[in-house]
Amino acid sequence: MSAEQSNIVLDISGVNKSFGGLQALSDINLQIEEGKTHAIIGPNGAGKSTLLNTCIGLLQADTGRIDFEGHDLTKGFMPHDINQMGISRVFQTPQIFPDLSILENVMIPAFAKRDGSFKLNIFKALRDEKAIEEEALHFLEDLGMADQHHNHAGSLSRGNKRRLELAMCLIQHPKLLLLDEPTAGMARHDTNQTIELLMKIKARGMTKVIIEHDMHVVFSLADKISVLAQGAIIAEGHPDEIKGHPKVREAYLGSAEV
Amino acid sequence: MKIIELSTSKRDLLILVVFSVIVLIAPFWGSLIGAGYPDLLQKFAIFGLFAVGYNILFGLTGYLSFGHAAFLGVGSYVAVWSFKLFTMNALPAIAFSIVFSGIFALVIGFLCLRRTGIYFSILTLAFAQMSYKLAYSVLTPITNGETGLFVLKDDPRVIDGALGIASAENPLASLFGITLNGYEGFYFCAVVLILGFWLSMKIFRSPFGMKLVAIKSNQTRMEYTGFNHRPYLLAAFVISGMYAGLAGALLAVVDPTAGAERMVWTASGEVVLMTILGGLGTMFGPLIGAATIKYMENIFSGINDTLLGTWFDFLPQALTDLLVTIVSPFVGSGWHLTLGLTFMMIMIFLPGGMVEGAQKIKAKFFNKSKTEQVESEQLEKDGAA
Numbered sequence: 001m002s003a004e005q006s007n008i009v010l011d012i013s014g015v016n017k018s019f020g021g022l023q024a025l026s027d028i029n030l031q032i033e034e035g036k037t038h039a040i041i042g043p044n045g046a047g048k049s050t051l052l053n054t055c056i057g058l059l060q061a062d063t064g065r066i067d068f069e070g071h072d073l074t075k076g077f078m079p080h081d082i083n084q085m086g087i088s089r090v091f092q093t094p095q096i097f098p099d100l101s102i103l104e105n106v107m108i109p110a111f112a113k114r115d116g117s118f119k120l121n122i123f124k125a126l127r128d129e130k131a132i133e134e135e136a137l138h139f140l141e142d143l144g145m146a147d148q149h150h151n152h153a154g155s156l157s158r159g160n161k162r163r164l165e166l167a168m169c170l171i172q173h174p175k176l177l178l179l180d181e182p183t184a185g186m187a188r189h190d191t192n193q194t195i196e197l198l199m200k201i202k203a204r205g206m207t208k209v210i211i212e213h214d215m216h217v218v219f220s221l222a223d224k225i226s227v228l229a230q231g232a233i234i235a236e237g238h239p240d241e242i243k244g245h246p247k248v249r250e251a252y253l254g255s256a257e258v
Numbered sequence: 259m260k261i262i263e264l265s266t267s268k269r270d271l272l273i274l275v276v277f278s279v280i281v282l283i284a285p286f287w288g289s290l291i292g293a294g295y296p297d298l299l300q301k302f303a304i305f306g307l308f309a310v311g312y313n314i315l316f317g318l319t320g321y322l323s324f325g326h327a328a329f330l331g332v333g334s335y336v337a338v339w340s341f342k343l344f345t346m347n348a349l350p351a352i353a354f355s356i357v358f359s360g361i362f363a364l365v366i367g368f369l370c371l372r373r374t375g376i377y378f379s380i381l382t383l384a385f386a387q388m389s390y391k392l393a394y395s396v397l398t399p400i401t402n403g404e405t406g407l408f409v410l411k412d413d414p415r416v417i418d419g420a421l422g423i424a425s426a427e428n429p430l431a432s433l434f435g436i437t438l439n440g441y442e443g444f445y446f447c448a449v450v451l452i453l454g455f456w457l458s459m460k461i462f463r464s465p466f467g468m469k470l471v472a473i474k475s476n477q478t479r480m481e482y483t484g485f486n487h488r489p490y491l492l493a494a495f496v497i498s499g500m501y502a503g504l505a506g507a508l509l510a511v512v513d514p515t516a517g518a519e520r521m522v523w524t525a526s527g528e529v530v531l532m533t534i535l536g537g538l539g540t541m542f543g544p545l546i547g548a549a550t551i552k553y554m555e556n557i558f559s560g561i562n563d564t565l566l567g568t569w570f571d572f573l574p575q576a577l578t579d580l581l582v583t584i585v586s587p588f589v590g591s592g593w594h595l596t597l598g599l600t601f602m603m604i605m606i607f608l609p610g611g612m613v614e615g616a617q618k619i620k621a622k623f624f625n626k627s628k629t630e631q632v633e634s635e636q637l638e639k640d641g642a643a
Contacts, residue, residue, distance in 0.1 A: 099471060112483045118490065122467075168483065
């Protein structure tokens with residue numbers, strides 16, 4: 001796949017990472033194309049989360065490069081630097097601000113987008129931040145949560161927390177959205193709602209990397225799938241190709257479970 | 259309980275006006291509870307200001323500093339030096355104190371904020387104790403050690419000298435000719451308190467304040483949302499340090515001396531107690547807490563057995579003696595016992611402090627539906643936990 005066909009947003013090349021004697025990632029090469037939903041699947045312990053964490057500055061890769069808009073993300077950026085570059089992340093357990101109202105939860109990322117990583121705006125009153133408030137309300141309306149925007153975010157159900165977290169990422173209009181098992185631990189109903197929501201985002205052409213266990217989610221959303229097993233990419237291709245791939249079957253059903 | 263809310267500017271103005279009136283008529287309501295003398299009223303205002311500033315750090319960000327008395331001490335020393343070197347006017351003393359305690363807080367905050375939780379608290383405690391010990395020992399040329407720093411008749415006071423203001427035998431701080439002791443001192447402190455409260459309200463209502471609460475709520479999410487939490491915490495630390503320095507300066511204004519005992523760790527603990535007792539993270543809580551503790555310290559400690567005897571002497575002698583025996587451990591020098599018990603009761607039954615208690619009473623008596631609201635909020639909270 002060459003860069004002429006479509007823009008590469010994230011270019012991971014030759015990334016290695018080991019913890020002590022364990023090779024968690026070995027020579028990972030991965031290109032994420034603009035506007036596509038790229039799923040990374042694999043059995044437990046395959047290195048999916050490690051890969052995601054090296055992209056956002058939580059872990060340092062031993063060797064290799066991760067290019068994002070001319071920055072090499074392996075060069076010790078802080079998580080907030082990486083967010084300010086335009087990468088937002090959804091966590092396995094929804095990370096929201098439980099003590100704030102739902103509206104405030106969505107306003108905060110909007111402030112980050114507007115004000116950068118630090119601004120000492122003491123003398124500006126929140127109530128005068130009409131533009132941000134309206135934008136936040138608009139995003140909540142999209143999720144159907146606008147009517148309860150004054151409620152505490154901590155009181156939401158897990159599915160709604162996930163939706164709120166997504167809204168918090170989307171209000172920043174990220175160039176790349178990373179989703180770490182967005183439906184983990186969710187009831188079927190919530191999972192379907194989340195898929196619907198992600199389809200909606202997909203329609204807007206946002207570039208996404210999604211890590212997922214749930215094959216139903218993966219096959220309904222992904223444009224492209226990379227299969228990770230024991231720290232290496234063993235297959236890559238369109239969902240249909242992956243479904244019948246012998247190596248993938250072996251990784252999932254054979255002795256590759258770590 | 260909502261900490262920060264989008265509110266109308268009219269409501270804020272009303273709060274500020276009501277607050278100012280309450281503060282300015284303090285000599286009146288103070289006299290009703292036996293606290294209507296300037297010494298105690300000054301302490302209400304000064305320690306109220308200290309707690310209001312401390313609440314910006316502890317209440318909003320959740321970072322428990324055990325060393326804020328160090329900034330109070332620095333503020334006092336700087337103010338007294340300003341009195342000695344430049345002028346007895348209070349305004350330059352206050353300005354210098356804010357600047358110096360701010361710089362001091364910047365250095366200590368920068369170092370301590372490399373850690374979170376209990377480690378942060380211990381680091382601040384260590385720095386404050388270090389400052390206290392230094393003030394007693396090697397810094398004696400600046401702090402005058404155990405004796406404490408005083409203003410003297412023959413201090414240089416270059417600005418006063420240039421303006422031809424003569425030095426008094428016992429110089430007192432002044433504001434353009436008004437001597438700031440007694441009620442004048444109280445009103446000076448009261449005005450500074452109102453300004454300090456206004457600023458704190460501004461911070462509570464600003465995006466900055468909301469971000470501080472967000473850091474308290476979920477620091478990880480804050481980082482991944484694109485905020486660098488360090489400068490935010492440092493800013494909150496420095497602001498609260500400056501408040502402490504200002505409070506220290508006011509202590510020196512109403513009584514131009516400074517001693518190292520203001521920096522000791524129990525003084526740092528006291529402001530923590532005030533904030534929690536009144537209501538952590540609320541705008542009024544720290545003030546109420548500060549007033550309560552200072553009231554108990556001054557009034558309860560003044561009650562002795564003889565006074566108790568006169569209270570109960572309408573009863574038969576044996577009963578009077580019994581009551582005096584029972585009550586006396588809780589008053590006089592035993593007032594800490596009462597304070598401790600009150601603190602325990604509040605923590606057990608009203609974790610939100612006295613402000614939460616007031617809200618509950620208000621809900622119970624004034625609005626039936628409000629009660630339900632509080633309950634449902636409580637349920638939500640429990641559900642979240």
